[in-house]
Amino acid sequence: MSSCCRAGVCGEIFNEKFARKTLRRYRKKGLDPIERGMVESVAVAERSGGRVLEIGGGIGAIQAELILAGADRGEVVELLSAYEPYAREVARDNHIEDRTTFRVADLLEEPNVVAPADVVVLNRVVCCTSDGVRLTALALRLANSVVLLSYPRDRFVVRAVVKLMNATMRVLGRSFRVFLHPTSALFAAARAEGFQTAETGRTFVWEYTTLRRGVPVSE
Secondary structure, eight states, rough: OHHHHHHHHHHHHHHHHHHHHHHHHHHHHHHHHHHHHHTTTOOOOHHTTTTEEEETTOOOOOHHHHTTTSSSSSEEEEEEEGHHHHHHHHHHHTTTTGGGGEEEEETTTTSSOOEEEEEEEEEGGGGTTTTTHHHHHHHHEEEEEEEEEEEEOOOHHHHHHHHHHHHHHHTTTTOEEEEEEEHHHHHHHHHHHEEEEEEEEEEEEEEEEEETTTTTOOO
Protein backbone atom coordinates (compact mmCIF):
# COMPACT_ATOMS: atom_id res chain seq x y z
CA MET A 1 0.00 0.00 0.00
CA SER A 2 1.41 3.40 -0.96
CA SER A 3 2.06 6.23 1.46
CA CYS A 4 -0.85 8.32 0.25
CA CYS A 5 -3.23 5.35 0.63
CA ARG A 6 -2.05 4.65 4.20
CA ALA A 7 -2.42 8.32 5.11
CA GLY A 8 -5.88 8.48 3.59
CA VAL A 9 -7.08 5.37 5.42
CA CYS A 10 -5.68 6.46 8.80
CA GLY A 11 -6.98 9.98 8.25
CA GLU A 12 -10.54 8.62 8.37
CA ILE A 13 -10.08 8.23 12.13
CA PHE A 14 -7.00 10.16 13.20
CA ASN A 15 -7.95 13.60 11.96
CA GLU A 16 -7.59 17.11 13.37
CA LYS A 17 -10.57 16.63 15.69
CA PHE A 18 -8.99 13.48 17.13
CA ALA A 19 -5.62 15.24 17.54
CA ARG A 20 -7.24 18.16 19.34
CA LYS A 21 -9.08 15.77 21.69
CA THR A 22 -5.83 13.90 22.38
CA LEU A 23 -4.10 17.16 23.33
CA ARG A 24 -6.93 18.15 25.68
CA ARG A 25 -6.79 14.76 27.40
CA TYR A 26 -3.00 14.93 27.80
CA ARG A 27 -3.17 18.44 29.25
CA LYS A 28 -5.82 17.36 31.72
CA LYS A 29 -4.61 13.90 32.74
CA GLY A 30 -1.06 13.44 31.42
CA LEU A 31 0.01 10.04 30.16
CA ASP A 32 -2.34 7.08 30.56
CA PRO A 33 -1.26 3.99 32.58
CA ILE A 34 0.23 2.14 29.59
CA GLU A 35 2.18 5.21 28.47
CA ARG A 36 3.43 5.90 32.01
CA GLY A 37 4.60 2.32 32.29
CA MET A 38 6.48 2.61 29.02
CA VAL A 39 8.27 5.79 30.11
CA GLU A 40 9.08 4.46 33.57
CA SER A 41 10.53 1.26 32.10
CA VAL A 42 13.37 3.21 30.47
CA ALA A 43 16.38 3.26 32.77
CA VAL A 44 18.05 6.56 33.63
CA ALA A 45 21.22 5.52 31.80
CA GLU A 46 19.20 4.65 28.68
CA ARG A 47 17.49 8.01 28.40
CA SER A 48 20.08 10.42 29.82
CA GLY A 49 21.55 12.49 27.03
CA GLY A 50 20.04 10.24 24.39
CA ARG A 51 17.78 10.69 21.39
CA VAL A 52 14.15 9.52 21.30
CA LEU A 53 12.23 8.65 18.13
CA GLU A 54 8.45 8.27 18.40
CA ILE A 55 7.03 6.61 15.28
CA GLY A 56 3.36 7.33 14.67
CA GLY A 57 3.68 9.49 17.75
CA GLY A 58 0.66 11.73 17.26
CA ILE A 59 1.10 14.72 19.55
CA GLY A 60 4.45 13.35 20.75
CA ALA A 61 3.59 13.05 24.43
CA ILE A 62 5.85 10.08 25.19
CA GLN A 63 8.97 11.54 23.60
CA ALA A 64 8.22 14.82 25.40
CA GLU A 65 8.04 13.03 28.75
CA LEU A 66 11.28 11.18 28.04
CA ILE A 67 12.99 14.48 27.23
CA LEU A 68 11.71 15.91 30.50
CA ALA A 69 13.09 12.77 32.20
CA GLY A 70 16.60 13.30 30.84
CA ALA A 71 16.76 12.57 27.12
CA ASP A 72 18.59 15.18 25.07
CA ARG A 73 16.42 15.33 21.97
CA GLY A 74 13.30 13.81 20.44
CA GLU A 75 11.60 13.44 17.09
CA VAL A 76 8.01 12.58 16.19
CA VAL A 77 7.48 10.90 12.83
CA GLU A 78 3.86 10.85 11.71
CA LEU A 79 1.97 9.68 8.66
CA LEU A 80 -0.56 12.47 9.19
CA SER A 81 0.15 16.19 9.20
CA ALA A 82 -3.02 16.88 11.25
CA TYR A 83 -1.05 16.19 14.43
CA GLU A 84 1.73 18.70 13.80
CA PRO A 85 0.22 21.88 15.33
CA TYR A 86 -0.82 19.94 18.43
CA ALA A 87 2.59 18.29 18.78
CA ARG A 88 4.11 21.78 18.67
CA GLU A 89 1.75 22.84 21.46
CA VAL A 90 2.95 19.90 23.58
CA ALA A 91 6.53 21.02 22.96
CA ARG A 92 5.68 24.60 23.96
CA ASP A 93 3.79 23.49 27.06
CA ASN A 94 6.85 21.52 28.18
CA HIS A 95 9.39 24.16 27.10
CA ILE A 96 11.23 21.77 24.78
CA GLU A 97 10.60 23.50 21.43
CA ASP A 98 14.33 23.58 20.66
CA ARG A 99 14.80 19.90 21.53
CA THR A 100 12.09 18.20 19.49
CA THR A 101 11.08 18.02 15.84
CA PHE A 102 8.04 16.79 13.93
CA ARG A 103 8.32 15.06 10.57
CA VAL A 104 5.61 13.81 8.21
CA ALA A 105 6.79 10.61 6.53
CA ASP A 106 5.83 7.02 5.79
CA LEU A 107 8.76 5.06 7.17
CA LEU A 108 7.60 1.88 5.48
CA GLU A 109 8.37 3.60 2.17
CA GLU A 110 11.11 5.96 3.35
CA PRO A 111 13.02 4.11 6.10
CA ASN A 112 16.15 6.22 5.64
CA VAL A 113 14.61 9.66 6.25
CA VAL A 114 15.24 9.47 10.01
CA ALA A 115 18.39 8.79 12.00
CA PRO A 116 18.65 5.97 14.55
CA ALA A 117 17.78 6.78 18.16
CA ASP A 118 18.63 5.40 21.57
CA VAL A 119 14.95 4.86 22.41
CA VAL A 120 12.31 4.18 19.74
CA VAL A 121 8.61 4.29 20.60
CA LEU A 122 5.72 2.53 18.81
CA ASN A 123 2.67 3.32 20.93
CA ARG A 124 -0.62 1.86 19.66
CA VAL A 125 0.64 2.01 16.08
CA VAL A 126 1.13 -1.58 14.92
CA CYS A 127 -2.60 -2.27 15.26
CA CYS A 128 -3.38 0.47 12.72
CA THR A 129 -1.79 -1.32 9.77
CA SER A 130 -1.61 -4.77 8.24
CA ASP A 131 2.16 -4.10 8.06
CA GLY A 132 2.47 -3.92 11.85
CA VAL A 133 5.11 -6.63 12.11
CA ARG A 134 7.18 -5.05 9.34
CA LEU A 135 6.87 -1.65 11.04
CA THR A 136 8.05 -3.20 14.31
CA ALA A 137 11.10 -4.66 12.57
CA LEU A 138 11.88 -1.24 11.11
CA ALA A 139 11.63 0.39 14.54
CA LEU A 140 14.00 -2.21 15.95
CA ARG A 141 16.56 -1.51 13.24
CA LEU A 142 16.39 2.20 14.10
CA ALA A 143 16.92 1.59 17.84
CA ASN A 144 20.35 1.65 19.44
CA SER A 145 19.22 0.12 22.71
CA VAL A 146 15.50 0.23 23.61
CA VAL A 147 12.15 -0.13 21.82
CA LEU A 148 8.88 0.65 23.61
CA LEU A 149 6.05 -1.24 21.93
CA SER A 150 2.33 -1.26 22.80
CA TYR A 151 -0.51 -3.17 21.17
CA PRO A 152 -3.99 -4.57 21.93
CA ARG A 153 -4.02 -7.66 24.12
CA ASP A 154 -4.75 -10.89 22.27
CA ARG A 155 -7.70 -12.08 24.35
CA PHE A 156 -11.28 -13.08 23.58
CA VAL A 157 -12.95 -9.83 24.67
CA VAL A 158 -10.48 -7.67 22.75
CA ARG A 159 -10.80 -9.84 19.64
CA ALA A 160 -14.59 -9.50 19.83
CA VAL A 161 -14.38 -5.72 20.19
CA VAL A 162 -11.98 -5.48 17.26
CA LYS A 163 -14.33 -7.54 15.08
CA LEU A 164 -17.23 -5.27 16.06
CA MET A 165 -15.20 -2.13 15.33
CA ASN A 166 -14.14 -3.42 11.93
CA ALA A 167 -17.70 -4.44 11.09
CA THR A 168 -18.88 -0.95 12.02
CA MET A 169 -16.21 0.61 9.82
CA ARG A 170 -17.35 -1.58 6.95
CA VAL A 171 -20.99 -0.52 7.39
CA LEU A 172 -19.96 3.14 7.50
CA GLY A 173 -18.04 2.71 4.27
CA ARG A 174 -14.64 3.40 5.84
CA SER A 175 -11.47 1.59 4.85
CA PHE A 176 -9.71 1.80 8.23
CA ARG A 177 -9.32 -1.50 10.09
CA VAL A 178 -7.79 -2.55 13.41
CA PHE A 179 -5.27 -5.42 13.31
CA LEU A 180 -4.42 -7.84 16.11
CA HIS A 181 -0.92 -9.07 15.30
CA PRO A 182 0.21 -12.16 17.25
CA THR A 183 2.69 -11.21 19.95
CA SER A 184 4.73 -14.24 18.85
CA ALA A 185 5.27 -12.54 15.47
CA LEU A 186 6.22 -9.23 17.08
CA PHE A 187 8.67 -10.95 19.44
CA ALA A 188 10.12 -13.02 16.59
CA ALA A 189 10.85 -9.77 14.74
CA ALA A 190 12.54 -8.48 17.89
CA ARG A 191 14.75 -11.56 18.26
CA ALA A 192 15.73 -11.34 14.59
CA GLU A 193 17.11 -7.84 15.27
CA GLY A 194 18.95 -8.84 18.46
CA PHE A 195 16.31 -7.64 20.96
CA GLN A 196 14.52 -9.53 23.71
CA THR A 197 11.60 -8.69 25.97
CA ALA A 198 12.72 -7.11 29.22
CA GLU A 199 9.55 -5.77 30.81
CA THR A 200 5.81 -5.90 30.19
CA GLY A 201 2.72 -4.21 31.57
CA ARG A 202 -0.95 -4.37 30.74
CA THR A 203 -4.42 -3.00 31.26
CA PHE A 204 -7.69 -4.69 30.35
CA VAL A 205 -7.28 -3.86 26.64
CA TRP A 206 -3.67 -2.80 26.09
CA GLU A 207 -0.24 -4.27 26.70
CA TYR A 208 3.26 -2.86 26.39
CA THR A 209 6.62 -4.55 26.06
CA THR A 210 10.01 -2.97 26.62
CA LEU A 211 12.58 -4.54 24.28
CA ARG A 212 16.32 -4.36 24.88
CA ARG A 213 19.32 -5.72 23.05
CA GLY A 214 20.69 -8.92 24.50
CA VAL A 215 18.25 -9.27 27.40
CA PRO A 216 17.17 -12.90 28.03
CA VAL A 217 13.71 -13.59 26.64
CA SER A 218 10.80 -13.58 29.10
CA GLU A 219 7.60 -14.12 27.15
